[in-house]
Amino acid sequence: xxxxTESGKVRKKSKKVKNIRTVVSLVLSFILALCITAIIxxxxxxxxxxxxxxxxxxxxxxxxxxSVWDSVYEKACNTLRPSGLPEExxxxxxxxxxxxxxxxxxxxxQIKQQDYTVNTTVIENKIKDNISSYIKKNxxxxxKETDRGISDITGEIIKDYESALxxxxxxxxxxxxxxxxxxxxxxxxxxxxxxxxxxxxLVSMQHWAxxxxxxxxxxxxxxxxxxxxxxxxxxxxxxxxxxxxxxLRLYNLVVAVIESNLNMLMYLSCxxxxxFGLSLGAINTLKQRASHKR
Amino acid sequence: xxxxxxxxxxxxxxxxxxxxAVLGYGIIFVxxxxxxxxxxxxxxxVLSKTMPNFSSELESVYDENAKVQKDGIIxxxxxxxxxxxxxxxxxxxxxxxxxxxxxWGDTDRVFKEGAGQYIGSFLPGFGHMVLLGAHDSLYFExxxxxxxxxxxxxxxxxxxxxxxxxxxxxxxxxxxxxxxDNSDKEQLILYTCYPFxxxxxxxxxxxxxxxxxxxxxxxxxx
Numbered sequence: 001x002x003x004x005t006e007s008g009k010v011r012k013k014s015k016k017v018k019n020i021r022t023v024v025s026l027v028l029s030f031i032l033a034l035c036i037t038a039i040i041x042x043x044x045x046x047x048x049x050x051x052x053x054x055x056x057x058x059x060x061x062x063x064x065x066x067s068v069w070d071s072v073y074e075k076a077c078n079t080l081r082p083s084g085l086p087e088e089x090x091x092x093x094x095x096x097x098x099x100x101x102x103x104x105x106x107x108x109x110q111i112k113q114q115d116y117t118v119n120t121t122v123i124e125n126k127i128k129d130n131i132s133s134y135i136k137k138n139x140x141x142x143x144k145e146t147d148r149g150i151s152d153i154t155g156e157i158i159k160d161y162e163s164a165l166x167x168x169x170x171x172x173x174x175x176x177x178x179x180x181x182x183x184x185x186x187x188x189x190x191x192x193x194x195x196x197x198x199x200x201x202l203v204s205m206q207h208w209a210x211x212x213x214x215x216x217x218x219x220x221x222x223x224x225x226x227x228x229x230x231x232x233x234x235x236x237x238x239x240x241x242x243x244x245x246x247x248l249r250l251y252n253l254v255v256a257v258i259e260s261n262l263n264m265l266m267y268l269s270c271x272x273x274x275x276f277g278l279s280l281g282a283i284n285t286l287k288q289r290a291s292h293k294r
Numbered sequence: 295x296x297x298x299x300x301x302x303x304x305x306x307x308x309x310x311x312x313x314x315a316v317l318g319y320g321i322i323f324v325x326x327x328x329x330x331x332x333x334x335x336x337x338x339x340v341l342s343k344t345m346p347n348f349s350s351e352l353e354s355v356y357d358e359n360a361k362v363q364k365d366g367i368i369x370x371x372x373x374x375x376x377x378x379x380x381x382x383x384x385x386x387x388x389x390x391x392x393x394x395x396x397x398w399g400d401t402d403r404v405f406k407e408g409a410g411q412y413i414g415s416f417l418p419g420f421g422h423m424v425l426l427g428a429h430d431s432l433y434f435e436x437x438x439x440x441x442x443x444x445x446x447x448x449x450x451x452x453x454x455x456x457x458x459x460x461x462x463x464x465x466x467x468x469x470x471x472x473x474x475d476n477s478d479k480e481q482l483i484l485y486t487c488y489p490f491x492x493x494x495x496x497x498x499x500x501x502x503x504x505x506x507x508x509x510x511x512x513x514x515x516x
Contacts, residue, residue, distance in 0.1 A: 026310070033314050034321070078402040082487050082497060084431040221307070222314035229315070242341045248348040 025202055029215040029222075032198045035191045036223035036272060042188055044227075044264040049257060050180045052111050055173075058256045059107060067249035068103040068164055069096050075160040083153055089130040093123055094161075103165045110170035118165055120158045127154050168250070210286035217279035220272050227269030231262040352397065352407055354381035356451045363511045364454045368419065370513055373452045378413070379404055383450035385426065390436035390444065400427050408433055409484075418448050418455040419513040424482045430501070434486035440503050446482060448510075455510030457482040463502045464488050480507040 048054050059065065072094050077087055102118055109116035131150050135142060167173075203212030234240065240258045245251040323330065347353070355376050376382035376398040383396040395408030398417075404410035405428060411417075415425035428434040444459045467487075481504060488501040 029310075030314050030317065033311075034318055037318060078406075081402075081405065081431065082429055084491050218307070218310045218314065221311035222318065225311060225315040226318045230319075239341065241345055242343070244340050244342045244346050246346065246348070251346060251348070 021205060025205060025212075025215045026218075028198050028202055029219045032195060032202070032216065032219035033222040033226070035195050035198070036219060037226045039188060039191050039195070040223060040227040040265065040268045040272065042184060042191075044261060044268050045180065046184050048261040048264040050177045050184075052177065054260065055257060056108055056111060058253060058260060059104075062249065062252040062256050064249045064253050065100045065103045065107075066096075067247070069094060069099045071164045071247060071249075072099055072161055075164055076157045079153060079156045079160060083149065085131065085134065085153070089127065089134050091130065093126045093130065098122075099165070106165045107167045107170065110167055111174060113174055118162050120161065123161060124154055124158055127157060208286070208290050210283045210290060213279055213283050213286065217276050217283065220276040220279055224269045224272035224276060227272060228266050231265040231269075235259070235262045235266075352379055352381060352403065353377070356381050356383055358384070360451070362449065362451070362453050364509065366511050367514045368453055368511045370515055373417075373513065375417070376451070381408070382417075383448055385409055386447040386449070387436070387440075387444060390439060392433075392436045392446075394428065394433045396426060396448065396450075405429055405432075415483075417513075418450055418480070418482075418507075419453055419511055421480050421512070424448070424480070425485070426482070427485045430486040430488065430490045430497075434484065435490065437484060437486055437501060437503055438490040444505075445508070446484075446505055448482060453511040455482075456508050457505035458508045459503055459505045461504040463504070464499055465502065467498050467500050481505065482507070 073090065076090050076094070080087065080089065106116050106118060108114075128150070131154075134140075135146075140146075199212075199216055202215045203209050206212040241255060243251065243254060245254050355374050378399045379397060379401060380399075381395055381397050385394045385396050386392060397404040397408055397410050398413065400410030400412050409426045409428040412425040412427065416422040418424050430437070440459060440462060442459050442461065446457045446459070448455045448457065484503040484505070485500050487497040488499040489497070490501070
């Protein structure tokens with residue numbers, strides 16, 4: 001800084017330049033904060049909601065597959081009820097372990113976009129055998145119409161069985177997951193490059209490096225606050241627990257996936273706080289070096 | 295009091311990020327407003343006031359022991375309207391030895407417990423068609439012995455209504471013109487699968503019982 005006797009104008013000019021530099025630095029810092037927040041949000045969604053392995057893990061954690069048997073049995077009972085056949089014709093038809101494995105394999109195949117065919121032959125034969133035994137035991141007269149009716153009921157039960165095994169929103173989920181994965185990498189790359197450029201400009205604008213890093217630390221703390229606050233408020237309020245989703249297993253799954261996503265947002269925001277802490281350390285170190293040089 | 299440079303720096307480390315965060319949320323709110331509004335509207339459609347109830351038991355607004363009006367006028371504003379799959383009454387017929395719970399809504403869950411009302415029809419007392427269905431193998435099995443002149447009593451959480459059977463009919467399940475809504479009087483239509491109890495799988499026909507209101511209060515819209 002110049003110290004001249006015409007110092008009035010020179011000092012005014014240097015103060016003006018300093019103010020402009022401060023404003024520009026703050027603006028760049030704010031843009032950097034927005035970019036880091038965007039990276040946090042995109043990465044959180046990539047690692048949780050739009051991550052097939054993570055979602056499949058939530059199916060296991062919420063015991064989704066075990067609950068499928070209840071739906072299968074209830075649907076079969078609903079189909080039987082108008083026909084006059086008792087629930088005992090379903091004894092031994094739906095094995096819990098088989099339903100678990102079929103449901104797990106089917107849903108995983110849906111999410112991984114693989115083909116899978118549900119084995120219904122054993123179930124179909126068992127239902128027909130049980131109905132035949134019931135008719136014989138109760139001396140019920142069978143006609144062509146009865147046989148057609150039994151065939152219709154069996155077909156309906158098999159159709160309901162396959163439908164209960166499926167995850168209802170698999171096709172839409174896979175579609176949006178693929179769309180997201182296509183845009184994630186290029187978008188993140190652009191944001192990261194922008195962050196690097198802004199950091200470089202911030203540091204090189206200042207005379208002392210630690211002053212530039214100070215603006216980077218503002219951005220890190222601000223992005224941590226932005227990324228943490230909203231998910232924390234949603235998590236604490238528990239608004240997503242009032243989602244009117246049925247059946248229970250689907251409700252538990254949706255809530256678990258939302259919670260996992262909110263947690264990931266908070267974890268990544270905490271990473272921004274950690275980086276903020278590290279930046280404070282860097283500022284301190286550089287400041288001490290600068291004061292030694294002086 | 296002059297604040298030291300160090301304190302100023304610490305204050306700036308708090309205020310500047312907080313102001314940036316507030317500005318950031320503001321910009322996101324303004325820029326993404328159409329998306330936020332759309333998402334908010336969608337969520338409001340699927341969000342309920344309380345956590346969903348997954349209990350296997352169906353709710354009820356009906357009290358068997360409560361005294362209800364059998365005649366006169368009831369104000370619509372005094373009625374507690376049942377929610378979906380909620381019990382609101384009971385259907386009796388002494389001659390047929392029938393005593394069936396009545397629910398608003400006609401789902402499989404309801405049919406397991408009693409008779410379900412089609413939500414496109416009216417509650418009793420409004421002067422229009424009341425349409426109740428149930429399984430022929432369960433609660434509406436006695437209807438196979440119904441005769442013209444039989445009286446059904448429909449007791450609800452707000453009033454007691456009586457209906458006399460005037461006609462029975464068998465029609466195709468998909469026949470939508472079978473309803474007898476051409477009378478000046480309020481009608482109770484009971485329907486179930488036909489033939490009764492026959493083991494023929496998915497039944498294509500329905501058995502309809504039409505009954506006209508003979509007693510009970512009238513609901514005033516005012």
